[in-house]
Amino acid sequence: MKNRILYCLAAASLALSFFFEQAPAPATSGAPVAAEASFLPDFLSSDPDGGANDRASYRDSLQYSQYAHALGVKLEYTEDKDLLRTVTDWLGTPYRFGSNTKRGTDCSGFVTRVFKEVYGITLQRSSRSMFEKVQRVAKDEMQTGDLVFFRRGPGQPIYHVGIYLTSGKFAHSATNGGVMVSSLNQAYYHRNFYAAGRVARN
Incomplete structure (x- = not known):
């Protein structure tokens, strides 16, 4: 509860700082008006016991909020920030x-690049080869960073792969729009979803 109040105060302070920085300083004042709105960040940093932790948590919450907005997802604020940032990029x-x-990238190319950038892991280049190397996980046990595989019906080969958020x-990288975020509940992906897999990470 304390952290939430501090986050709200800090957000209000940033908004006030932005407002005052945009407004021209009065002719009678020799000091920048923006300084008048800086007391809340000072207040947050004045706590010798938790100030640094509060500031770090506040920065984390801002980053998570940015990624949630860009990706169109609701986050628990415990997901891998490096993965979220890379996917956003x-x-x-x-x-x-x-x-x-x-x-330009295809689906497996996107997945291989993200895993190399985030985890330093070199994956197989095709979605079918990736599937052979992952540990299968149940759909209701998927975690951020798991791979999701698709095929067009029983007995058909895997043709598409994405990264679960x-x-x-x-x-994923879709033929009709490039790298994007989609829902497994969309009719097309719900119908063609085949399995999820987890890549071993050290």
Whole structure:
């Protein structure tokens, strides 16, 4: 509860600081008006016991809020921030078959690049090969960073892979829009979802 109050106070302080920085200083004042709105950050940093932790928690909460907004997901604020940041950086990258750069990438190329950047893990290049190397997990036990695989019906090969985020949402590179976040509850993905898998990380 204490942290929530501090976060609210800090947010209010940032808003006031922005307002005062945008307003011209009165002609009779020799000091910048923005200084008048800086007492709340000072208050947060004046706590010798928890000030540093509160500031770090506040920065974390801001980052999580930014990622939640960009990705369109509801976060628990315990997810891997490096993964969320990296996926966010890739959003909007166009689809390009056989490629894995920010000028264009296919689904498996996107997944391999994200795992290399975030975890230093080199995955197999195709979604089918990836599936052979992962540990299967139940759909209701998926965690952030698990892989989700799709096929077009029983007996059909796996043709698509994405990275599970949270709350039924996953990031992937789609042929009709490039890197984006979609829901497993969408009719197309719900129908074609095959399995989820977890990559071993040291």
